[in-house]
Each structure stands twice: as C-alpha cells, then as structure tokens.
Amino acid sequence: MDDNKTVKQITSNKGSWKRFGYVLSHARLPWIWIVVVLIVSLAATKLELLLPQYTSNLLNGDTSAHMIKLALFSAGALFVVTFASNLVQGIGEVSITRNLRSVVWKRILGTKPSGFGDTQPGEIISRVTTDTEVIGLFIIKILYVMIPSIYFAVSVIITLYGINHTMLYWMLACIPFSVAATVVWGRYNFSVQVKVYERISNLTHYLSDRITKMPLIKSYGTEEEEVAKGEEPIEGMYKARVEAQKVMCAGNIAFNVIMGYIPNVILMLLGASLIGKGQLSFGDWVMFFMYTSRMTASISVVIFEWADIKGTQGAIMRVSGIMMNPSEFDETYPEKGAPEGDIELRDLQFSYGTKEIFENLTMTIKEGKKTVLVGGSGSGKTTLLKLLERFYDVGDGQILFNGKDINTYDIAATRKAISYISQDAPMLGDTVREAVTYGVGRTVTDEEIVQALEAASAWDFVQKMPAGIDSSIGDYGCRLSGGQRQKIALTRGLLRNSRYVLLDESTSSMDACSALNVQKAIDNYIQGRTCIMISNNVSIVMEADEVIVLKDGGVEAVGDHESLLRDSATYREFCSQGRECQL
Template structure:
C-alpha cells in the first residue's frame, strides 16, 4: 500500500501547483507556470546561487581579457614582455575555466535533481489517477510526458539557462566597455545588428514552430511504438505487420519532414550568422584601421574591439536558443501540469472497514461512460448476502464487467448507491475497501517477473515458502510449477506469455488465495480454457470461493447452476433474478440460453439434470 503521508503531500503539492498555475491557464504570464513547477521541486537555492555567481564571475573575467590583450599589443616588445604578464593572463584563463566547469556541473546537478523530483511526482500521481484517465489517454502519450517533457525542462535549466544569463552579462558588459573605449566605432558596429535581426528573428520563430511540431510528432510516434510492441502477438497472429509498418513508417516520414524543415532553417541561420560576423569584422577592421592610422585609436584597442565583438555575437545565438527552448519548455510544462491537475483517487479520507461479514446492496444503480455517454447500467438493484454466491449472466455488452468496476470504485455511479451493510462504500477509505476484494478475470494479468513475484504481488507482508506451497496446492498450480526447471523462480515473461492460459489462471487464483479476500469477483474466469484446464481451474475456484462472498460473471451456465442467486442482465438492466431452476421456469431468455448451451455441449446427462 502506498504511503499515506506521501500521497497526502502529493495531493497538497498538486493543489498548490494548480492554484499557482491558474493565471497561466488563462493565457497570462505562462512563465509563472514554469517557475511554480520548478519551485515545487524544491531545488537547492544555495547551490543554484553559487552556480549562477560562478558563471557570472567567469563571464566577467572574460570581459577583462580583451583589456589585457589591448595593453599587451600596445606595449608589445620582447624587452617589455614579463613573466608576470604571461602568468597573469594564464591565471585568468585557469580561473575562468575552473569557474565555468564548476558552474556547468552544479547547474547540471540541479537540473538532474529537478527532473528526478518531477518524475517522482508524476509517477506518484500516475499511480493514483482513476481508471477513467487511462480510458481517455494513450499509454504512449503518458510515457512521453514522463520522459520527453521532463527532459525538456531539464535541458532548459542545465544547458540553456546559464548561457542566457552569461550571454546577457557578456553583451551588456562588452557594449559598456566598447562605448567607454570609442563610442563612434561602437555606434557603427551596433548599427549592423538590427539589419541582421530582420532576418534572424523570423527564422527563430519558424524554428520554434518546427520544434513544437517535432515534439508532438515524437510523442505520437512513441504512442504507436508502445501500442504495437505491447501487443506484438496480436499483430503477428492477425498478419498485421504490413499495416503496422505502414502506420509507423508514416510517423517516421513525418519526423523526417520535420527534420528537413529544421535543417533548412538551420542552413539559413548559420550562414546568416557567419555573414553578420564577417560584416562586423569588415566594418571594424576597415573603419578601425582608418582610426588607427589617424591616431584616434591604438592597435591594441582595435584588437580589443574585435575580441569584444566575438563576446557580443556568440552569446546572441545562445540567447536565441534559450528562448526557443523556453517556448518548448512552456509547452512541456503545460502538459505536465495537465496530469498533475487531473482529479485523482482519494486514498486518504474515509474510515477503515471493520467488518467483512456484511451484505452488499445495490440500489437503483445507473452508470454511463463520460458526461454525455449512453447508459451502460440502468436502475440496477440487488443484494448479495455474505458467504453466498451471486452469479451475473446475460448477453455480451450488458454491463456486467462495468458493475464489477463500480464495486471496486474505479468509477463513480451516475445515480444510485452501493452500500456495504448500512454504509455507502464511498464512506470507506479506498485502500481499506479494495483490500476486501480478490479479482480473477478471464485475462489473468501477470507482470514480468518470477512466479513467486506474481503470486505475492501487492502483499506488504513476507510470504513464507509454506504459505506459497499451500496456496499453489489449493489453486492446483503446484504440480506444473514443480515441473518447471526453476520452480517458483521461473520467469513468466511479459504479461505471462511463457505460460499457458490455464497456468496463468491458476497463478491468479493462488495470488487471490494469498491475498485472502473477503469478497471474491470472478469475471469469465474459465471461458478461455480448454475442457481439461477448465475442470482443474473449477476445482481451484471452489477452494477459493469457500467462506467468501462471491460474485461471478459467466457465459457458461453450467459453472453457476449452484449459485445462491442468478441475476440475468440485458442492456444494463436486471430482467430476472432467482435460482437456476426458478429462472428456467420464469425467464424465457435464460431458458433459451440454457437450452442452447446444453445442445452445443451435447451433454445429454447434464441436460436431464439441469432441465429436470
């Protein structure tokens, strides 16, 4: 069970983010959305401050170097050259290198901690989101939020933020020094920059649009990969390789087209930047040479001008990249907040279940998927007594599995109530309520891992070898497990693909036995098995059902003829209830179902027993 304190803290943090992000959601001050998200990861302010200061110091030291060069050039001669000058310049370079390296490391450390905190919060949130979220969102898109979008946030902090601040300091500092040295040459030099901006700014906007489209297309491609590879057996059994190749190939081509667009813009930006630099150099060298020849400017000052020019032009590309990356980060932040904003299951409030021997009562229950969805269940009412078997039968699509989902509180009813004893099931804490249930479905989901891991899945207590063996015996799973080379340590493969359907079903039953549920739900637990496996699984289910309140969904009526009550559900409505023999007498469609199944099975002896 997830730690309640952590969940509570996650809820409060998420609520805080949502409140802070409300103006951004309305399209105002989107940068606040990003800052609020970062603040809630609690980055190390002292470490961040030191990193920024060291980065700034490195930049400021870099501004001094052209002045040293100016003095060195103006007074250059072998006689005047001293070891102290060489040592001073060398020392400055060493200090700058160390400060820059430490700053980069610290900012990367902060970025990695922030992305780790974001992923931790997202992972905790994803585990407490309701099933309805996963009904409406593709798995691949959710994975992309967890990996790609958090990576974009990290990239901005670790790689681009320091370049932005140091770039601004470098440009402002260089311009101040240049105006001090020679304001006329500085004015001439700066006159070229607006001309370059006319070309570079539109290209920067175009690059942002391309980057955003590339992000979205990458998320779509991740979705396709996840969907296809997770169901690769279905793909192969359906001979759908060509179809899925076509679908994936379209995504690959789309990514290629975005890549080409990006390459075209970059192909224009790089030459333009080179052109601007060369144009500035020509202006400075030409105009500066005239001023040197007239004596208005020294040769050292001209060299310093060229060095400061580099310190102005180079940071411009960093600043442009920062704003492009910032826009991408805002988009990623909005998608992350969308998940954190989603209403989650309440694992904290509610009282514990103190008694399990109480009846489950369904009162006028109705439910439909989505606000405007058609009703799947309509006005259902029944009562399941403790230590009894209630079977739910009827045509496919009648809402039987949805009823189980409502009992486990995966969804909230549109109307009506479900009570346990005299209390609504919503009054119990969610972990306490779900701990009552054991669920065995037709699919018998297993996780990648050993048989032991799957049998003990979800249990917080240590399970002894004796308990494991006893559960396996009661589930009729001990024989086939003992025949496996590694026994209980045998790996079952992804979703249990290395085991047969009957073997997976028996492990699921053993898992339910170890869980010791008070309420058991069986959803078509034997419908996909062959007759031999079904006999074994049925015996295992009898062991599992003993002494428990049991609800069974079944198409094979032969498996539920001994149920204490049978509910016949058609199109979300109960049209008949009673024992097997009562329904044979009173419910025409049930009698038709029973007759058809017995004819198909050619079970003459059973037909006599069932219909007599």
C-alpha cells in the same frame, strides 16, 4: 471527463509559462545542484570578462610581470572553471530529469484509468522519457546559458560604453532586427516541434503495439505487411525531422548574419577609422573586438534559446498536463478503515462519453455470499467491477458499503480490501513467485504459495517446472498457456486474503469442467468472503448463492438458477448459449 483533456495532444502554447512555474514548484528539483550550476557558470562568465581587459593592457604596453601573471592565471582559471562548469551542468541536467521523471511517473500511477481518455501508452511513455528530458535540458539552458549570457552582455555593454559609445550604439542597433527574426522563427519552430513530437509518439505507439503482438504477427505470417506499415510512421518522423532541421538552419543563418557578420563589418570599418583619427588605441580596439564578439554571441544565444523555448513549450504543456491531473495520492477521505458489509447500488448512473451503461441501477450484493452477474455484451458487468475498484467515478447515484458511500473510504484501503482477477490475467514478475506475490503487500511463505497454487489448480504444472515456484514465466507470462496464466492470476488474488473477491471471466481459458473444479476449490479457499463473479460457465453460475441479471442499464431479475429459468428471458438465453460441464 474533463480531466481527460490534460493528457491529450497539446497544439497551443497558451499559459505555458504558468504551467512551467507549476512544473518547477512540484518537480522536487535538486536545488543544491541548480545553485552550484548557476554559481560555477557565473564564475566562468566573470573570468571571461577579465581576459579582454588584460589583453588590452598588454597590447597598450603594460608588459609587467604582474600583468602577465594575471593574464596567464585568468586563462588557466577559465579553463579549469569551464571544465567544472561543463561537469556540473551535465550532472545537474540528469539530476533534474531524474527527479522530474520520478514525479511524473508517480503522477501517472496516481491517475485513474479514466484520466487518460484515448491517450495511447506510447504517448504516455514519451512524456516520461522524452518530454522530461527536454524540460531538464531547458532548465539547464536557463541556468548555464541564458542567465550567464545576460550577465555577460550587460557587463560588456557597461564596459564598452566607457570606451567608445558610438561603436556600441552601432552594435546594439542590430539587436531589434535579430529579435524580430526570432519572433517569426520561434512561432514556426513551435508548430514544427509539435509535429515532431506527434511523429515520435506515433512511431513509439506503433512499435510498442507490434512488439507485444509479435507472436500474432509471426503466426499469421504478416511480417512483410508490418514492415510496409512501419514505413509510414518511420517516414513521417523522418520528414518532420528534416523540416525541423531546415527551420533550425534558417534560424542559424539569420542569427549569424544579423548578430555575427554585420557587427564584425561595422567593428572593423568604424574601428579602423577611429584608430586613424587617434580616438581609439589599438589595445582598446582589440578589447572592444573581443568583447563585442563575445557580447553578440551572448545576445544571439539568449535570443536563440528564447526562440527554442517555443519547441520546449509543447513538452511543458504535456508534462504539466499530467502533473496537474487530479491524483489519487492527493485525496483525503473521512473513512480511514477498509470497507465491509453488504454492497448496495442506489440509482446508479454511468456512461462512457455518450454511451450510457447504467440508468438508475439499484441492487444489493450480500456480504459473505457468492453473487454472479449475468447479461449480454455491453450490459455493464465488467464496468460494475471496475466501479467497485474505483477505476472510474460514478455519475449520479451511489455505491455503498455497509451504508457508507464508497467515496468516503480511503482509495488504497478500498483496493486492498478487494482482489480483482480479470479475464486477461496481466502478469508482472519474471518468476512464478514474483507473479503470485505481486501486490500482496506482505511476506508470503512458500507453504502459503503452494496452498494457494493448489486452490487455484496451478500446483500440478508449477511443481513440474524446472525450479518450481522460482521458475521463469517470461515477460508478461509469455511461457504459460492462457489457462495457466489465469490460474497464476487466481493464485495471486487468493494470496491477498481480501474481504471481497471479484472474478471477471477468470476461468474463461479453461474447459468447462476444469473451470468448475477450479471454482469449487476457490470457493473452499475464500469461504465466508464476498465473491462477485462474471462467468459464461452455466455450471459455475448454478452454484452461486444469487444471480443478478443485467439488461438495458438496470436489473432485469435477481434469484437462484431455478427461479431465473422461470422468470428471466435473458437468463434462459444465457443458459442456452453458455458453456456447461458435461460429466
């Protein structure tokens, strides 16, 4: 899918300003805080412009009480306003970052799994945490640093031109050299910052992957091996950071020499000459010196921050890629109700990249019946369930509910009508209650929870837990066995009361007889609903109303157990290798 490109690594900064505009217009920014930050920053800048003038007047002999009061008041006001400016800047930055993170997180949740391509979870986490903070700081820099600095520099240039334009011209002559240095430095800084981000993503991905697999690491005694492996991303991040610091140091030196040391030398030598000739008063020279020092600092800040934009462009490109990704929340659908009826697949084609899964797949899954999908590894059984859940868009062909295309139904209503219980039984929630009611979307009574636990054969072990349904199951259900996790997941699926139930090897962690007993209990609980199953348990498959055998991208055979034993070689092989309950 082309959409996958929007979340991959960005190595080019083309179109970044257009993307930055997109981020600003869609990020629900706290505009009140932004206006407050800008006003307070400009107020502090205005006070900074007054102090050199008052200082010059005092040095030129105006020591009246009024002038002294103005100078002291301006100094005090500048202190207060600067404090307020720093405060609103900090609050503004965290407010911008908070809102941007909320928008990006919602966008991620609205992106189909296919939209992430090969992007690793650690990279996506970095975009929500690190990149949004970089962009928030960048926006604040524009408001708090760049705009006030430009305002200050322009005001000073106008003022100094009226004092002595010759000295001003010498000062401004340094700017083109600084800009040229900035362009060269900025381009290199962009490539360095991209490298730093890549190293951060690598380290985040490595750590998140290993932490979730800590029991496996300990059980196989590979701690020392993982310590050694961890050194590579840690060292890679260290080297990238060192290179970034070298680039930053080189930039600082260049700016300090061009916009700091050289202007000061010019100011002292030329100023002393003009004072000696009587063309410049000492007070005006001090004011010129104060203004020039601050002006060159302002220009340096603008140039330096402009160069730093190169480092921000990568974050802008990555975050905008997520925000510009098509979102399920933005789509509209002709059919507002939930799907119902038979499920029909017509000439369905689907592939993962170049790997073809279905080619002209045609079948019908009857409403209110239990249908089992059978096929070899890679035949598309799980893919078919994911297509029904609309995790992926179909290629050519159609999936129809009661004769209506699946894409015409509201995607949220479609998923609400389906309970999908996968083999890995993912868990969210710290307690049994939280785990089984997650995503149910309604208030569930204790009685309903117990009934569903009983139907999934989970009540026997849950009632023995210290706090029953309020007992902790640990992060991701780590305190439960594989079979217990699957029973909890089944309970959650049953509580949704969905019209369609998709069971993807949902009893694979149980022994064959336990799985059969659980399946029979579930069948009674979901009687009258449409159930689509994937199972390697022959005893469960034999109980199905219909079995569909998938092979080579299509349907090899459809029927019941007896007819398929006669007509399908794939089914006979499945029965010879599958699990079976031996009573």
